[in-house]
Amino acid sequence: MENQSGASVPFWVKGVSYTDTQKLKDNVTCDVCVVGGGIAGLTTAYLLAKEGKRVVLLEAKTIGGGETGRTTAHLSNALDDGFPNLINLFGKDGARLACVSHGRAIDKIEEIAKEESIDCDFKKINGYLFANNRDQEEELMKELEAVQQIGWRDVVMRKECPVASLTALPCLQFPNQGRFHVMKYIAGLLKAFIDKGGQVYTDTKAVDFKSGTVAVVTAESGHTVASNHLVVATNTPVNDWVTMHTKQAPYRTYAIGLAVPKGEVPDALFWDMDDPYHYIRLQPAEDRGASTDLLIIGGEDHKTGQDAHPDKRFYALERWARLKFPMAQEVEYRWSGQVYEPVDRLAFIGRNPGDANNVYIATGDSGHGMTHGTIAGMLLTDLIMGRKNEWEKIYDPARISLKSAGEFLKENLNVAAQMKDYVTPGEVDDPSQVMPGTGRLMRKGTTKVAVYCDADGVRHECSAVCTHLGCIVNWNNVEKSWDCPCHGSRFDPYGRVITGPASKNLDKA
Ligand SMILES: Cc1cc2nc3c(=O)[nH]c(=O)nc-3n(C[C@H](O)[C@H](O)[C@H](O)COP(=O)(O)OP(=O)(O)OC[C@H]3O[C@@H](n4cnc5c(N)ncnc54)[C@H](O)[C@@H]3O)c2cc1C
Ligand code: FES
Known part of the structure; x- marks a missing residue:
């Protein structure tokens, strides 16, 4: 792959x-x-x-x-935008349908795996939404009220989180969530x-x-x-x-996998209410043929193409992981990807x-x-x-x-604001300033050029103008790609499309 x-x-x-x-x-x-x-x-x-x-x-x-x-393959119908939000946007019936449809999807994956004899480590487990401070504890109460309003009766508030080091505050326990090997x-x-x-x-x-x-x-x-x-x-x-x-905005999201002593973290899903938030789950030792369990922690999301140092997101995740899971050992995996957030x-x-x-x-x-x-x-x-x-x-x-409408306006104003990149200076004045394995923007007249220097020190230039609707792409030093801050198109170091909506490669410089 x-x-x-x-x-x-x-x-x-x-x-x-x-x-x-x-x-x-x-x-x-x-x-x-x-x-x-x-x-x-x-x-x-x-x-x-x-x-x-x-x-x-x-x-x-x-x-x-x-x-x-x-x-990271959490299967959940405890939707992370929260049921008070969903009730506000879609009414109680709409929020209930959303919840039921995701629950049915978990059952469908289980059903297909059974019917087609797919051994994919599918397991139904509990999910826990936990509070990190007193304000969030109040939010938890509102979440519980909202799930009760849509008729989800077996969600319960627990005084203590199953992982004591995560929080000393209460958490909500959602039954029938799931995880699998995608x-x-x-x-x-x-x-x-x-x-x-x-x-x-x-x-x-x-x-x-x-x-x-x-x-x-x-x-x-x-x-x-x-x-x-x-x-x-x-x-x-x-x-x-x-x-x-x-109607939707692209976000980069980050994940790390750390070894933890077998059996020290329960096989469950966890997520918090911070912004950006964190999501956690366990891949047990027997599912991965190792002697330690793997703790998978994701989060630190930001809008695509709008962070000059995405590599720091991994450090932030690891810092958070070590604070919340003192038993965690070495980081075995780091990766990132993209999700689309619909305005509603x-x-x-x-x-x-x-x-x-x-x-x-x-x-x-x-x-x-x-x-x-x-x-x-x-x-x-x-x-x-x-x-x-x-x-x-x-x-x-x-x-x-x-x-x-407020969220729609906010995301589209953010897109419009990216046009500033047409008038800002370049990051380098000359291609020779671009170091091997990296990419930098250079101003050329009224436009910008994306300069990539490969491992052998050869510089490759292409237009920095996204072929979707013309925003200026930015270098992503984690993925080694040019990412568009407007609608999430991504291009490889040489300007070839990785993901749309753009369908054409970046033009020659
Ligand atoms: C780090 C990370 C953690 C995540 N964690 C979770 C989680 O715990 N739980 C959860 O539910 N979701 C999670 N997600 C989200 C989830 O992974 C994605 O939303 C989901 O995989 C999207 O599936 P898809 O089929 O829509 O898109 P994709 O899997 O991206 O498939 C789209 C396919 O279309 C192909 N394609 C594109 N353009 C063309 C074209 N012109 N012609 C032909 N083919 C084309 C692409 O090559 C691609 O294979 C996570 C995502 C990330 C990045
Ligand atoms: S302008 Fe739309 S993705 Fe680049």
């Missing part, structure tokens, strides 16, 4: 073999074309194939090689999809989307897939240029706004991408099969909520 990062590859990826897949080399027709082989696209493809549909799955790189392979699951799901007649083409980037009664997707090679229904599950939609990108907290899953009726998207994972991706599979399958689904309205990508 590809990893642009200088940091360790997530341990999930080790030891998983993929079923051989191939590039699209012909024009094909099918009932449903799914673009994007992460958890959202693959689950949708699998469930539709199970319904007897002829499904083609197109993936630009490798199956699970996007954000899915970087997850890449073992993805490998099993891929095999099950192919066994059901699904066709998979990897290393096949979709570059053009034509809507109509028959939707036609063109791959980079020029070959096409014509289908009655099209699902675009590319984490952030690459078939939409503006609308959806104003729930993912966008359904018909693509302003498009033909047979074009669907799944995006806005909001750090709950494992369950949101599984919900996408269930909801989009129902829509395509012509069945009613009570979650359709809350996840409708076309929804507009006046209550989220």
Whole structure:
């Protein structure tokens, strides 16, 4: 699996073999074309194939090689934006539906793993939301009231946290949360999809989307897939240029894995109420073939392309980890990835706004991408099969909520503010000032140039203007990539697209 990062590859990826897949080399027709082989696209493809549909799955790189392979794999319906917030935005019924749908997604993963005999370390465990100070303790009370209002009765307040070093204050205990080994699951799901007649083409980037009664997707090679229904599950939609990108914001998130003595931390999920917040879970020794358990701690999120020293986020995470888990030993893994935060907290899953009726998207994972991706599979399958689904309205990508207008404005003003980069000075005056293995911005007339110096000291220059809507990209020294601070497009050191919404490489300088 590809990893642009200088940091360790997530341990999930080790030891998983993929079923051989191939590039699209012909024009094909099918009932449903799914673009994007992460958890959202693959689950949708699998469930539709199970319904007897002829499904083609197109993936630009490798199956699970996007954000899915970087997850920390908490499975939770205790949504991290909080139920008081969700009740305010969607009402009690909407918040209840959101909670139920994520709970159903956890059950669905368990059901699929059982039915397809996928050994993926799935386990139902408790989740704990804990307070770090007295104000947060009050917030906990409000959270408990809100979950009771939506009818979730078996959530309880515990006076003591199961890990005493985490906090001396109370915590909320949520039952029936889960964890699993995502890449073992993805490998099993891929095999099950192919066994059901699904066709998979990897290393096949979709570059053009034509809507109509028959939707036609063109791959980079020029070959096409014509289908009655099209699902675009590319984490952030690459078939939409503006609308959806104003409704969600890209954030980088960081994770570390530390060894801890076996049995000292319980097998559970934990998360706090700080901003940026921290999320924690355990990978027990027996699941990883080691003599120590692995403690996985994530957090320290920031807006993509808006931190000059993202490497410091790992130190902050480690500092926090050592404070809260004094028994922690060496850091075995460090990695980062991207999540999209929708302005009103729930993912966008359904018909693509302003498009033909047979074009669907799944995006806005909001750090709950494992369950949101599984919900996408269930909801989009129902829509395509012509069945009613009570979650359709809350996840409708076309929804507009006046209550989220403040957040919408805040995120879009932040995007507008990035235009300042056109007038600020460059970070270097001359390419020779760029050190090996790093990238720096240099002013050239009215624009900026992205200069990368490779390990051999050769400088490579390309335009720093993002090919999506023209913001100036910034260097990410953790991932060795050029990241756009506006809608999260990312490019490799030489300017080639890693993730959209941009579809074209950075121009030559
Ligand atoms: C560090 C980290 C920790 C996380 N922790 C959790 C957690 O604990 N619990 C949780 O629920 N979620 C978590 N998430 C979020 C979760 O991992 C993601 O939301 C989820 O994996 C997204 O799945 P996806 O299928 O939407 O996208 P992806 O997995 O990114 O899949 C999209 C795919 O589309 C492909 N693609 C893109 N453009 C094209 C194109 N033009 N043509 C063809 N293919 C294309 C990409 O190559 C990619 O493989 C975490 C994320 C990160 C980064
Ligand atoms: S991602 Fe939109 S301008 Fe770069």
